[in-house]
Amino acid sequence: MSIVNEKMMGLGTVRSAIRDLFEYGLKRKKEIGAENVFDFSLGNPSVPAPPEVNESIRGLLDSTDSVVLHGYTSAVGAEDVREKIAADIQARFGAKIDKNDLYMTCGAAASLTITLNALSTPGSEFIAIAPFFPEYRVFSEAAGGVFKVVPADTEKFQIRFDALAETVNERTKALIVNSPNNPTGVIFTRKTIEELAAFLRAREEEYGHPIFLIADEPYRELVYEDVEVPYLPNLYDDTIVCYSFSKSLSLPGERIGYIAVPKDCAEHDAVFAAVAGAGRALGYVCAPSLMQRVVKECLGKTSDLSVYKKNRDLLYNALVSCGYDCVYPDGAFYLFVKSPEPDAKAFAEKAKKHELLIVPSDSFGCEGYVRLAYCVSTDMIERSLPAFEALMKEYR
Amino acid sequence: MSIVNEKMMGLGTVRSAIRDLFEYGLKRKKEIGAENVFDFSLGNPSVPAPPEVNESIRGLLDSTDSVVLHGYTSAVGAEDVREKIAADIQARFGAKIDKNDLYMTCGAAASLTITLNALSTPGSEFIAIAPFFPEYRVFSEAAGGVFKVVPADTEKFQIRFDALAETVNERTKALIVNSPNNPTGVIFTRKTIEELAAFLRAREEEYGHPIFLIADEPYRELVYEDVEVPYLPNLYDDTIVCYSFSKSLSLPGERIGYIAVPKDCAEHDAVFAAVAGAGRALGYVCAPSLMQRVVKECLGKTSDLSVYKKNRDLLYNALVSCGYDCVYPDGAFYLFVKSPEPDAKAFAEKAKKHELLIVPSDSFGCEGYVRLAYCVSTDMIERSLPAFEALMKEYR
Numbered sequence: 001m002s003i004v005n006e007k008m009m010g011l012g013t014v015r016s017a018i019r020d021l022f023e024y025g026l027k028r029k030k031e032i033g034a035e036n037v038f039d040f041s042l043g044n045p046s047v048p049a050p051p052e053v054n055e056s057i058r059g060l061l062d063s064t065d066s067v068v069l070h071g072y073t074s075a076v077g078a079e080d081v082r083e084k085i086a087a088d089i090q091a092r093f094g095a096k097i098d099k100n101d102l103y104m105t106c107g108a109a110a111s112l113t114i115t116l117n118a119l120s121t122p123g124s125e126f127i128a129i130a131p132f133f134p135e136y137r138v139f140s141e142a143a144g145g146v147f148k149v150v151p152a153d154t155e156k157f158q159i160r161f162d163a164l165a166e167t168v169n170e171r172t173k174a175l176i177v178n179s180p181n182n183p184t185g186v187i188f189t190r191k192t193i194e195e196l197a198a199f200l201r202a203r204e205e206e207y208g209h210p211i212f213l214i215a216d217e218p219y220r221e222l223v224y225e226d227v228e229v230p231y232l233p234n235l236y237d238d239t240i241v242c243y244s245f246s247k248s249l250s251l252p253g254e255r256i257g258y259i260a261v262p263k264d265c266a267e268h269d270a271v272f273a274a275v276a277g278a279g280r281a282l283g284y285v286c287a288p289s290l291m292q293r294v295v296k297e298c299l300g301k302t303s304d305l306s307v308y309k310k311n312r313d314l315l316y317n318a319l320v321s322c323g324y325d326c327v328y329p330d331g332a333f334y335l336f337v338k339s340p341e342p343d344a345k346a347f348a349e350k351a352k353k354h355e356l357l358i359v360p361s362d363s364f365g366c367e368g369y370v371r372l373a374y375c376v377s378t379d380m381i382e383r384s385l386p387a388f389e390a391l392m393k394e395y396r
Numbered sequence: 397m398s399i400v401n402e403k404m405m406g407l408g409t410v411r412s413a414i415r416d417l418f419e420y421g422l423k424r425k426k427e428i429g430a431e432n433v434f435d436f437s438l439g440n441p442s443v444p445a446p447p448e449v450n451e452s453i454r455g456l457l458d459s460t461d462s463v464v465l466h467g468y469t470s471a472v473g474a475e476d477v478r479e480k481i482a483a484d485i486q487a488r489f490g491a492k493i494d495k496n497d498l499y500m501t502c503g504a505a506a507s508l509t510i511t512l513n514a515l516s517t518p519g520s521e522f523i524a525i526a527p528f529f530p531e532y533r534v535f536s537e538a539a540g541g542v543f544k545v546v547p548a549d550t551e552k553f554q555i556r557f558d559a560l561a562e563t564v565n566e567r568t569k570a571l572i573v574n575s576p577n578n579p580t581g582v583i584f585t586r587k588t589i590e591e592l593a594a595f596l597r598a599r600e601e602e603y604g605h606p607i608f609l610i611a612d613e614p615y616r617e618l619v620y621e622d623v624e625v626p627y628l629p630n631l632y633d634d635t636i637v638c639y640s641f642s643k644s645l646s647l648p649g650e651r652i653g654y655i656a657v658p659k660d661c662a663e664h665d666a667v668f669a670a671v672a673g674a675g676r677a678l679g680y681v682c683a684p685s686l687m688q689r690v691v692k693e694c695l696g697k698t699s700d701l702s703v704y705k706k707n708r709d710l711l712y713n714a715l716v717s718c719g720y721d722c723v724y725p726d727g728a729f730y731l732f733v734k735s736p737e738p739d740a741k742a743f744a745e746k747a748k749k750h751e752l753l754i755v756p757s758d759s760f761g762c763e764g765y766v767r768l769a770y771c772v773s774t775d776m777i778e779r780s781l782p783a784f785e786a787l788m789k790e791y792r
Contacts, residue, residue, distance in 0.1 A: 002517045003515075003517075003605060003606060003662070003663045003666060003667075004514055004515055004517070004663060004666045004667055004669075004670040005513065005514055005515065005516050005517055005670055005673075005674070006517075007673070007677075008513060008514050008669075008670040008671075008673035008674040008677060009514075009666050009669045009670040009673055010673060011672075011673030011674075011676050011677055012514075012668070012669035012670055012671065012672030012673030012674070012675075012676065013669045013673070044467060044468055045463065045467070046463060047463075048461070048462035048463050049462045049466050053462070053466070054457045054462065057453065057457060058454065058457065061450045061453060061454065065444070066444035066445045066449075066450065066646065067441065067442060067443075067444050067646065069649075070445055070449070070646060070647045070648070070649050070650050071440060071441070071646075071648055071649045072440055072648045072649045073649055106502055106651070106679075106680070106684075107679075107681060109679040109680070109681045110679040110680070111679075112679060113677075113678055113679030114679070117401065117404060118400055118401055118404050118405075118408075119399075119400055119401065120401050121398045121399075121400070121401055121402075135676075138676060138677055139677070139679060142677035142678070209399060210399060250462065250463065250466060250467075251466045252466070252467055252468045252681075253465075253466050253467045253468045253469055253682060253684065253685025253686070254466050254684050254685055254686060255502070255681065255682070255683075255684050266399070267399050267400060270399060270400045270405055271399075271400055272408070273400075273404075273405045273408035273409045274400040274401055274404040274405040274408055275404075275408065276407075276408030277401075277403070277404035277405055277406060277407030277408030277409070278401070278404040278407075278408070279408075280407050280408065280531075280534060281403075281404060281407055281509075281534055281535070281538035282509055282538070282678050282679070283502070283503075283505040283506040283507075283508060283509030283510070283535060283678070284502070284505070284506070285503060285505045285648075285651065286649060286651070287651075288502075288649065288650050288651050288684045288687070289649025289650055290649070290650060290686075291684065
């Protein structure tokens with residue numbers, strides 16, 4: 001008998017490529033000064049929370065009995081919080097979701113692990129569309145599922161339906177969709193989602209069981225153009241929404257989000273009960289109580305997105321004008337740039353020589369690219385541009 | 397293929413006996429008035445958080461950059477927070493624990509599920525000593541383990557070592573110990589822990605592998621007499637401490653605690669890595685960032701424990717003087733009262749007729765008792781005493 005669970009030990013020992021680069025950056029900044037290192041490694045919001053967040057915390061401390069404010073809420077979340085979030089969803093998207101369809105969570109990662117554990121049965125397969133957030137694999141496998149990947153559409157970063165058709169089979173339990181996307185910043189168009197919905201409905205009919213769409217939506221509010229982000233439950237019934245306030249309110253450390261199981265979702269009651277049961281089994285007693293009340297009071301607010309838009313425009317335009325190839329990102333805070341040589345790791349190493357910290361795309365399931373997180377100071381971007389130009393010159 | 401995970405669905409559908417009784421209480425209060433129902437069902441702190449909690453929140457909002465205060469911390473927790481907690485543990489218990497041995501969590505339930513998932517290997521058995529917190533079974537089984545119970549020592553509610561010797565075997569991965577105990581309020585004596593440690597060391601030697609002691613310690617600070625609560629790592633090396641600030645600071649909804657893997661614990665580095673990996677796999681990105689800083693500033697503080705002591709004295713003395721048989725509780729906020737008839741469920745039903753809501757002990761793995769949570773208003777206890785007396789009269 002092993003002394004500890006070796007899979008868990010492996011997950012706790014191997015640091016992600018992103019985290020490794022970030023740690024290298026900390027070291028490098030000490031060596032040559034923070035202002036001389038251009039760190040694009042982490043997707044950590046750089047814009048402060050909107051003032052309403054701290055104002056509502058102060059107000060709640062003043063107005064609410066401590067025993068209630070810091071006390072357990074119901075496992076699914078405080079009723080008034082769920083009521084207000086449901087009303088907001090109804091007003092914005094007209095979706096059939098009420099307070100009893102919402103389960104408050106400790107952020108997007110918790111939303112995903114709870115949902116995957118709720119759905120996982122022996123042999124279940126979970127599918128992601130490349131490029132994808134690397135933890136999808138960790139979460140799916142830890143929930144007992146088999147993780148499969150649909151190769152990337154490297155032209156428009158929508159969905160390769162030919163490849164999807166080969167990946168989905170009778171064991172497919174759910175498909176994870178992340179739009180606006182980490183790492184590309186691309187938004188799946190209504191046409192893409194409609195085609196996806198039609199495809200999945202046909203397969204559901206063929207197999208005689210539902211195939212769930214898990215909509216991982218931490219970046220829903222981070223959109224910089226007049227571009228629609230389709231609300232998936234409106235186009236495909238069997239959708240489960242995993243939402244987080246981490247990025248929209250710049251609260252990633254506070255761990256607050258929700259799972260929505262819309263009324264029309266197949267086996268609605270069973271799915272919702274399994275979500276509640278999985279939350280219980282994983283040790284999520286309730287979502288943090290103060291933050292539940294804070295997001296209730298801050299619905300519809302976001303941190304100042306104009307900073308991210310400015311950063312995107314500045315960096316995208318500069319990179320393209322000096323010869324980089326990059327898909328135009330409508331949302332999130334990432335650029336997905338084609339490596340000028342086939343080996344993105346080698347390219348990222350060369351970038352380090354110019355003090356540019358950028359993440360090779362291999363762990364996102366799509367080789368030959370790098371991810372730049374532009375949730376950084378605009379000033380740092382401006383100062384980094386000569387380095388990007390010098391780096392490109394090496395390839396001319 | 398099932399559509400959802402049926403075990404999870406079961407966990408989300410079947411409400412606990414405690415929760416059922418609590419819901420009945422809400423209904424009954426509407427019918428006859430809240431002041432006429434005596435609800436002893438829930439272990440929810442009734443004393444507000446100490447003033448330092450809200451003061452430190454206000455101070456942190458004023459002094460700390462929003463991006464830092466609400467941002468991700470390291471997955472193991474903010475370094476300064478772990479440093480201060482480790483220093484506090486060293487000062488109080490002299491234990492060999494430093495910042496690198498601490499993993500901040502979303503409360504005791506998260507501490508337990510993460511630890512159990514870190515240790516669980518195929519065939520692993522986890523043992524609890526009756527009576528025990530019912531979620532131990534849920535958490536152990538969800539982590540893939542086999543859950544076993546050592547029957548209660550109904551004389552002193554210490555440990556029946558004869559029964560323990562029969563329960564521990566080569567597949568035993570860990571024993572969960574909860575002292576002060578939910579549901580009895582009893583503290584395991586130094587003599588008990590020393591005997592336990594000697595027993596486990598002998599079995600470790602016999603089997604050639606460690607047997608971990610998981611010290612579930614949410615009630616450590618809730619002690620009302622000059623009674624020692626032995627610090628388990630000081631008496632048994634292979635101890636993992638699962639701590640929560642929920643009860644000591646009356647913050648149960650905020651979900652903040654930690655796991656400590658002391659330096660002398662067997663396979664220390666592997667265990668700590670597996671803890672970090674399990675936290676990652678279960679979706680715990682980091683413990684809530686604001687609350688990490690709050691508990692750092694409130695170390696050594698507690699909510700006003702004199703209220704619980706007063707409640708305990710009042711209720712214990714009144715019950716004993718009208719004929720109830722009850723083990724004397726040194727800590728936590730529960731009384732474990734012997735049912736005057738063998739069937740505790742029948743007794744609890746009779747109690748309902750007197751508007752007394754008390755939890756039959758079956759789900760705690762020890763039949764024939766009821767649990768009374770006295771984390772309620774002293775006034776309610778006073779008003780409830782005639783009902784307890786009338787209830788006992790039915791048995792004379």
